[in-house]
Amino acid sequence: MPHEDTAPILSVRDLTVEFVTRRGTLRALDRISFDVARGEVLGVVGESGAGKSVTGSAIIGLIDPPGRIAGGEVRLAGERIDNLPPEAMRKVRGKRIGMIFQDPLTSLNPLYRISEQLIETIRVHTDLDAAQARARAIALLDEVGIPAPEKRIDSYPHEFSGGMRQRVVIALALCAEPEFIIADEPTTALDVSVQAQIIALIKSLCRERGTSVMLVTHDMGVIAETADRVAVMYAGRIAEIGPVRDVVKEPLHPYAKGLMGAIPSLEGETPRLVQIPGSMPRLSAIPQGCAFNPRCSQVYARCHVERPELIAVGSRKVACHLYDTRSKSGVAA
Amino acid sequence: MTADPAPLVEVHDLKRVFDVSKPWLNRVIERAPRQFLKAVDGVSFEIRKGETFALVGESGSGKSTVARMVVGLLPPSAGTVTIDGVSMHDAAAADDRQRLRRRIQMIFQDPYASLNPRWRVGRIIAEPIRAFSLIESEAAIAERVGELLTLVGLHPDDRTKFPHEFSGGQRQRIAIARALASDAEFIVCDEPTSALDVSVQAQILNLMRDLQERLGLTYLFISHNLAVVRHMASRIGVMYLGRLVEVSDGKSLFSAPRHPYTRMLLDAVPDVAMVGKVRQSVKGEIPNPLAPPSGCTFHPRCPLVFDRCRSENPPVIDGVACHAVQAGRVAAA
Numbered sequence: 176m177p178h179e180d181t182a183p184i185l186s187v188r189d190l191t192v193e194f195v196t197r198r199g200t201l202r203a204l205d206r207i208s209f210d211v212a213r214g215e216v217l218g219v220v221g222e223s224g225a226g227k228s229v230t231g232s233a234i235i236g237l238i239d240p241p242g243r244i245a246g247g248e249v250r251l252a253g254e255r256i257d258n259l260p261p262e263a264m265r266k267v268r269g270k271r272i273g274m275i276f277q278d279p280l281t282s283l284n285p286l287y288r289i290s291e292q293l294i295e296t297i298r299v300h301t302d303l304d305a306a307q308a309r310a311r312a313i314a315l316l317d318e319v320g321i322p323a324p325e326k327r328i329d330s331y332p333h334e335f336s337g338g339m340r341q342r343v344v345i346a347l348a349l350c351a352e353p354e355f356i357i358a359d360e361p362t363t364a365l366d367v368s369v370q371a372q373i374i375a376l377i378k379s380l381c382r383e384r385g386t387s388v389m390l391v392t393h394d395m396g397v398i399a400e401t402a403d404r405v406a407v408m409y410a411g412r413i414a415e416i417g418p419v420r421d422v423v424k425e426p427l428h429p430y431a432k433g434l435m436g437a438i439p440s441l442e443g444e445t446p447r448l449v450q451i452p453g454s455m456p457r458l459s460a461i462p463q464g465c466a467f468n469p470r471c472s473q474v475y476a477r478c479h480v481e482r483p484e485l486i487a488v489g490s491r492k493v494a495c496h497l498y499d500t501r502s503k504s505g506v507a508a
Numbered sequence: 509m510t511a512d513p514a515p516l517v518e519v520h521d522l523k524r525v526f527d528v529s530k531p532w533l534n535r536v537i538e539r540a541p542r543q544f545l546k547a548v549d550g551v552s553f554e555i556r557k558g559e560t561f562a563l564v565g566e567s568g569s570g571k572s573t574v575a576r577m578v579v580g581l582l583p584p585s586a587g588t589v590t591i592d593g594v595s596m597h598d599a600a601a602a603d604d605r606q607r608l609r610r611r612i613q614m615i616f617q618d619p620y621a622s623l624n625p626r627w628r629v630g631r632i633i634a635e636p637i638r639a640f641s642l643i644e645s646e647a648a649i650a651e652r653v654g655e656l657l658t659l660v661g662l663h664p665d666d667r668t669k670f671p672h673e674f675s676g677g678q679r680q681r682i683a684i685a686r687a688l689a690s691d692a693e694f695i696v697c698d699e700p701t702s703a704l705d706v707s708v709q710a711q712i713l714n715l716m717r718d719l720q721e722r723l724g725l726t727y728l729f730i731s732h733n734l735a736v737v738r739h740m741a742s743r744i745g746v747m748y749l750g751r752l753v754e755v756s757d758g759k760s761l762f763s764a765p766r767h768p769y770t771r772m773l774l775d776a777v778p779d780v781a782m783v784g785k786v787r788q789s790v791k792g793e794i795p796n797p798l799a800p801p802s803g804c805t806f807h808p809r810c811p812l813v814f815d816r817c818r819s820e821n822p823p824v825i826d827g828v829a830c831h832a833v834q835a836g837r838v839a840a841a
């Protein structure tokens with residue numbers, strides 16, 4: 176973004192994550208950089224294994240050995256959080272950064288009532304007493320659309336449907352009023368009609384509370400409807416990032432173009448879907464230069480030797496040599 | 509409709525009830541009654557030769573149960589399935605059915621679970637050829653396996669590998685090759701691409717359409733992804749809680765949905781064409797199938813509900829099961 180006067184809530188610079196394995200060091204994230212503005216939903220898309228979840232885990236300091244952050248930095252409201260000691264990081268997590276995962280059952284303890292889980296989380300992060308915390312928990316359940324929350328709050332997780340459980344997880348993530356929420360495939364396990372409700376909920380939270388969200392999913396439809404900006408990841412790198420309208424409707428990066436063309440849409444007749452030949456490389460065999468070069472129809476000599484950096488093209492950034500106006504071969508198509 | 513070819517598959521008033529009672533001792537101690545779940549409740553449709561008939565609907569609506577009854581994997585509680593004039597469940601037709609078997613194949617969501625991990629790919633694909641004694645000489649079988657691998661976009665040399673050496677999309681190609689090995693004409697595909705990335709999904713969907721054109725295949729295609737169904741199907745049946753609520757040709761279902769549930773479902777699907785558009789919020793969740801609502805099971809969520817809906821189950825008339833549509837209370841969309 177060219178003229179920014181409000182600082183981004185999250186700022187990631189050259190973040191690199193490596194896994195040390197018997198077969199050598201695998202680089203799951205390779206110098207990725209992006210910002211998330213306040214109140215913004217940043218969508219993160221890409222094929223399985225592109226590094227979407229690792230990006231989320233690295234931001235909240237949950238990369239377990241043999242993985243490690245091998246370089247770069249993460250700033251929350253200007254403050255570095257990637258090098259905090261574990262205890263301080265635990266406070267950031269939950270208090271300032273909330274998390275929503277695909278399977279609500281992993282975030283909810285089946286043995287405790289919803290009320291116990293919400294009240295405990297609220298009391299850890301605020302100085303409300305038990306009665307105040309309960310009132311606050313009921314208000315939160317109401318906010319995420321649980322009908323008759325004062326009656327349902329003492330239920331156990333298994334007494335709720337999948338969609339209701341995911342709402343409880345969202346309420347749990349909201350307890351401490353975090354500035355930033357990481358939602359990793361929050362609707363993938365849900366049915367379409369329930370999915371639509373959860374999407375609407377995430378959107379209204381951003382609008383009303385000014386919370387920022389990093390929404391990880393491989394469902395472009397969800398991104399198209401929810402996100403303000405979108406980052407397309409490929410083999411641990413960002414291929415393209417920009418306003419969702421531009422990237423979805425008119426992708427520039429050859430990989431992003433292929434990805435968008437591969438998606439069947441409800442509108443318009445597509446006799447044949449765009450097919451990207453081949454598949455994403457394994458981490459142990461990422462090609463030299465541009466990681467997409469074996470599958471790219473516009474590949475040329477430079478792509479085999481030099482890694483394309485993100486360069487600004489209008490409102491977005493693209494990592495592809497074709498858009499490098501300094502180069503003679505730049506043919507922005 | 510008179511000019512259409514005769515249906516290959518005829519499904520008439522198919523029903524399946526599951527006994528989901530607790531064990532006998534528990535029932536006695538807790539004085540709990542037996543419990544039955546109507547997974548499929550009176551479903552009828554036809555599939556013409558060479559067409560793709562799709563079943564859509566949310567999780568638990570009974571799609572897979574219908575599929576398993578159609579291929580003869582599960583006996584129906586009532587109703588009939590007839591394929592090319594042969595009953596799939598009538599004991600008297602056992603001999604005819606044996607001859608029919610090789611012409612019917614099924615492809616599942618998880619290609620890994622359906623491929624024997626200890627067998628090499630060549631043996632997996634040759635298995636139906638041997639089981640039905642279609643080709644006698646080993647050399648001819650090997651040649652046929654090579655042909656099939658080429659047909660689905662793999663290499664004949666891949667026959668010596670094991671399933672785990674392939675990606676998800678490649679494994680689904682192997683499953684398709686195996687289905688074609690017995691010269692199948694009718695293939696039931698239960699969520700064949702749900703476990704795959706969009707780019708891989710595009711490869712498989714394109715392959716399935718190419719094969720249909722070349723070999724004149726007939727598909728029963730099950731998916732909860734409406735955009736995928738729109739791309740693949742010539743006719744579509746929409747299921748809700750075990751009932752078929754609307755059957756229509758693909759184009760009109762999307763341009764002029766008639767049943768209120770179909771309309772809601774179409775409104776709920778996140779779609780890439782929806783960037784920046786605002787949609788109506790979806791109300792209510794799928795009811796408990798053990799205690800389905802009376803009359804029209806959609807009535808608690810239906811915006812058009814009126815008195816008759818609560819007591820009478822609407823019959824399918826002219827492709828729609830809805831009192832409001834039948835009483836002319838709905839303007840065409």
Ligand SMILES: Nc1ncnc2c1ncn2[C@@H]1O[C@H](COP(=O)(O)OP(=O)(O)OP(=O)(O)O)[C@@H](O)[C@H]1O
Nearest residue numbers: 194203222223224225226227228229230242393458
């Ligand atoms: N603990 C680990 N050890 C080794 N490699 C790992 C580990 N965790 C993740 N990876 C690798 O890092 C890469 C990125 O994984 P990540 O989970 O971020 O993918 P993703 O984009 O979230 O994919 P999906 O859509 O399947 O969730 C993958 O190649 C994965 O195999």
Ligand SMILES: Nc1ncnc2c1ncn2[C@@H]1O[C@H](COP(=O)(O)OP(=O)(O)OP(=O)(O)O)[C@@H](O)[C@H]1O
Nearest residue numbers: 526528547566567568569570571572573574732797
């Ligand atoms: N063997 C079984 N025993 C008891 N209940 C069953 C059995 N198989 C299916 N059911 C129930 O029947 C209903 C229909 O299930 P089915 O698997 O056909 O749904 P589906 O439409 O394929 O859903 P999904 O999209 O989740 O695959 C569900 O309520 C399910 O729990």
Ligand code: SF4
Nearest residue numbers: 465468471478495496
């Ligand atoms: S840098 Fe080269 S290989 Fe990579 S996407 Fe651009 S043109 Fe294709």
Ligand code: SF4
Nearest residue numbers: 804810817830831832
């Ligand atoms: S029968 Fe009644 S409740 Fe059911 S879909 Fe039609 S109008 Fe709605």
Ligand SMILES: [Mg+2]
Nearest residue numbers: 227228229359
């Ligand atoms: Mg992931």
Ligand SMILES: [Mg+2]
Nearest residue numbers: 571572573698
């Ligand atoms: Mg199913």
